[in-house]
Amino acid sequence: MSEILSNSINPAFFSILWKGTWETLYMVLVSGIMAVMIGLPLGLWLFATQHKNLSENPLINKLLSATIDVTRSLPFIILLIAIIPFTRWVIGTTIGTTAAIVPLTIAAIPFMARVAENALLDINPGLIEAGMSFGARPMQILLKILLPESLPALINGITLMLISLIGYSAMAGAVGGGGLGTVAINYGYQRFDITIMLATVAILIIIVHLIQYLGNRLSRTLNHQ
Amino acid sequence: MITFEHVSKYFGKNSQRIAALSDVEFSVESGKVFGVIGPSGAGKSTLIRCANLLERPDEGRVIVDGMNLIELTPSDLAQARKKIGMIFQQFNLLSSRTVYENIALPLELDGKDKSSIKQKVLPLLELTGLKSKQDAYPAQLSGGQRQRVGIARALANQPKVLLSDEATSALDPENTHAILRLLKDINEQLGVTILIITHEMEVVKEICHHLAIMEHGKIIEHADVVDFFGNPKTELAQRFIQKVAKDHLPIAVKQRLHSEATPNSNPLWHLSFLGKTSQEPLIAHLMQQLSITLNILQADIELIRDQTMGTMITEVVGSTEQIQAGLKYLQNKGVHVEVIGYVRNPE
Numbered sequence: 001m002s003e004i005l006s007n008s009i010n011p012a013f014f015s016i017l018w019k020g021t022w023e024t025l026y027m028v029l030v031s032g033i034m035a036v037m038i039g040l041p042l043g044l045w046l047f048a049t050q051h052k053n054l055s056e057n058p059l060i061n062k063l064l065s066a067t068i069d070v071t072r073s074l075p076f077i078i079l080l081i082a083i084i085p086f087t088r089w090v091i092g093t094t095i096g097t098t099a100a101i102v103p104l105t106i107a108a109i110p111f112m113a114r115v116a117e118n119a120l121l122d123i124n125p126g127l128i129e130a131g132m133s134f135g136a137r138p139m140q141i142l143l144k145i146l147l148p149e150s151l152p153a154l155i156n157g158i159t160l161m162l163i164s165l166i167g168y169s170a171m172a173g174a175v176g177g178g179g180l181g182t183v184a185i186n187y188g189y190q191r192f193d194i195t196i197m198l199a200t201v202a203i204l205i206i207i208v209h210l211i212q213y214l215g216n217r218l219s220r221t222l223n224h225q
Numbered sequence: 226m227i228t229f230e231h232v233s234k235y236f237g238k239n240s241q242r243i244a245a246l247s248d249v250e251f252s253v254e255s256g257k258v259f260g261v262i263g264p265s266g267a268g269k270s271t272l273i274r275c276a277n278l279l280e281r282p283d284e285g286r287v288i289v290d291g292m293n294l295i296e297l298t299p300s301d302l303a304q305a306r307k308k309i310g311m312i313f314q315q316f317n318l319l320s321s322r323t324v325y326e327n328i329a330l331p332l333e334l335d336g337k338d339k340s341s342i343k344q345k346v347l348p349l350l351e352l353t354g355l356k357s358k359q360d361a362y363p364a365q366l367s368g369g370q371r372q373r374v375g376i377a378r379a380l381a382n383q384p385k386v387l388l389s390d391e392a393t394s395a396l397d398p399e400n401t402h403a404i405l406r407l408l409k410d411i412n413e414q415l416g417v418t419i420l421i422i423t424h425e426m427e428v429v430k431e432i433c434h435h436l437a438i439m440e441h442g443k444i445i446e447h448a449d450v451v452d453f454f455g456n457p458k459t460e461l462a463q464r465f466i467q468k469v470a471k472d473h474l475p476i477a478v479k480q481r482l483h484s485e486a487t488p489n490s491n492p493l494w495h496l497s498f499l500g501k502t503s504q505e506p507l508i509a510h511l512m513q514q515l516s517i518t519l520n521i522l523q524a525d526i527e528l529i530r531d532q533t534m535g536t537m538i539t540e541v542v543g544s545t546e547q548i549q550a551g552l553k554y555l556q557n558k559g560v561h562v563e564v565i566g567y568v569r570n571p572e
Contacts, residue, residue: 124315124317126313126315126317127317127319129279129313129317130311130313130317130318130378132277132279132306133277133279133306133309133310133311133379133388134306134307134310134311134330134331134334134378134379134381134382135303135304135305135306135307135331135334135335135382136303136331136334137299137300137303140334144330144333144334145319145330148319148321148322149319149320149321151321222321224320224321224362224363224364225320225364
C-alpha cells in the first residue's frame with residue numbers, strides 16, 4: 001500500500017492537484033458571483049411581485065416562479081448536456097473550465113433567486129410598513145431596508161449555493177469541464193490511482209469546510225439580532 | 226389636522242365582505258392628542274393605517290394637513306407621508322442598523338448629506354434620552370428604549386402629525402408611563418398633532434384631549450376626555466365606566482353582585498368627583514347627617530390629563546329613603562354617581 005502511495009507521489013502529482021484545485025475554485029467562484037448578480041435581483045423581483053407586496057404583479061410572479069421551478073427540477077447532469085448549444089454560442093466551445101461556468105451559472109441562478117426570496121420573506125413585514133410610513137419608495141425599501149436586513153440570511157444561502165456548486169463542478173469535470181472532477185475521473189477512476197483519488201477527496205473536504213466556516217463567520221458578524 | 230370623511234374599508238370578497246371600517250367620521254384639531262379606544266377587532270388598526278394610507282379606504286376621504294391623501298399620486302403620497310410620522314407596537318426597527326443609523330434612515334432616503342443628518346439626529350437623541358445608546362443595536366435595547374428609537378425616527382422628518390399604533394402595548398407599566406410622558410412632551414413642545422389607537426384606558430386618561438370609542442368598525446362615541454370620565458353622559462360612557470369598575474372589584478364582592486335589587490341587597494355606587502368637589506367632606510355628611518352607612522371598597526385619585534379626579538366604589542347601606550336622599554345630595558354637589566349593581570348579603 002505505502003509503495004503504491006509513494007510511487008504516485010511525484011512532482012506531477014502536486015501540479016495536477018494544484019491545477020485541478022484552482023480550476024474548481026475558478027469555476028465555483030465565477031459562476032457563484034454571476035449567479036448572485038443575476039439571481040439576487042430575480043429573487044427581489046420575485047418577492048416584490050408577490051400578492052400584497054411592494055409592486056404586486058401576479059403574472060410576472062407566476063412566470064418567474066414557473067421558470068425557476070423548471071430550471072431547478074432539471075438534474076444538473078441533464079442540464080449540462082441540454083444547454084450545450086447555448087454554451088457553445090456563448091463561449092465558443094463546450095470543453096474546458098470556462099465553458100463549464102455557463103451551465104453552473106444557469107443551475108445556480110434559480111437556487112440563488114429562491115434563497116433571496118426566502119431571506120426576504122423571513123423579514124418582519126412591519127419593516128416594509130415602517131419604510132412606507134416615512135415615505136420610502138418601493139425601490140428604497142428593497143435596497144435600503146430589506147436587503148441589509150436579510151444580509152445574514154443571504155450570506156448563509158450563498159454559502160449553501162457555493163457548496164452545491166462544488167458538487168456540480170465535479171459533475172461538469174466528468175464531461176470535460178476541468179477541475180478536481182476531471183482529476184478524479186482521469187487519474188482516480190480511469191487509471192485507478194487511489195492516492196490521487198483520496199487527495200481530491202481531501203481537498204474537496206477542506207474547500208467545503210473553509211467556505212462553510214467563512215460563510216458562518218461573515219453571517220454572524222453581520223447579524224445584530 | 227386629520228379629518229376622516231365617510232371612510233369605509235372592506236375586507237374579503239362579495240358575499241363574505243366584512244366592513245373593517247364603516248362610515249367613519251372624525252377630525253383631530255391641530256396640536257391635540259386624539260385617542261381611539263376599543264376592543265381588539267374593532268377596526269382601530271385599520272383606522273390608523275388609513276390615516277397614512279398604509280391601508281387604502283374603499284370609500285371616503287382622508288384629509289391630512291389640508292390634503293386629501295386618496296387623490297395623491299404615489300410620489301406625492303410618499304412626500305406627504307414624510308410629514309406623518311408613525312410608531313408601531315413592535316417598533317419595526319432595522320436590526321442591522323444602530324440607534325443613530327435607524328433614526329437617520331428617513332433622512333438618508335431623502336438624500337440629505339451627512340452633516341445635515343447629524344444636525345437633525347443629535348437633538349432627537351437628546352429629546353428621547355438615547356444619547357448614550359446611539360451606537361447600540363436595537364437587540365441590545367429594552368422595549369422602552371426601542372420605542373424611543375421608533376419615536377425619534379418618526380420625528381426625523383419633522384412631521385406635523387404622529388400616528389401611534391398601540392405604541393405602548395408591548396411595554397410594561399413603567400415604560401408605558403415614560404413613553405406617554407415623552408409623547409406628551411412632543412405634543413406640547415413641538416406642537417405635533419398625535420393620533421393614538423390603544424386598548425388601554427390608561428393611555429387615553431393620561432395624555433389624550435379627546436377620545437373616540439370604536440366598536441364593530443364604527444366610532445360610537447366622541448368626547449372630551451375629562452368630560453368622559455368625570456361626567457359621563459351617554460349610556461355607552463356609563464356602561465364603559467361600569468365595566469371598568471366591575472373589573473377591578475374584589476372577587477368576593479363580584480360574586481355577590483347582581484343587576485337587580487332585592488330586599489336583602491344594597492346598591493353598589495361608583496362615585497367620580499371632579500375638581501373641587503373632591504375637597505369637600507361629602508362622605509362625612511352622608512354618614513353623619515343622612516345616617517347612611519358606606520362600606521368603601523375602593524378609593525382612588527387619578528390624573529385625567531391635568532385634572533385630578535377622585536373615584537370611589539362603595540356599598541351603600543340604608544333605607545330606600547335614606548339612599549334616595551344621599552343620591553340627591555351627591556348629585557347636587559356635582560358628583561357623578563353610577564349604580565354598578567346590587568350586592569346581596571349572605572342569608
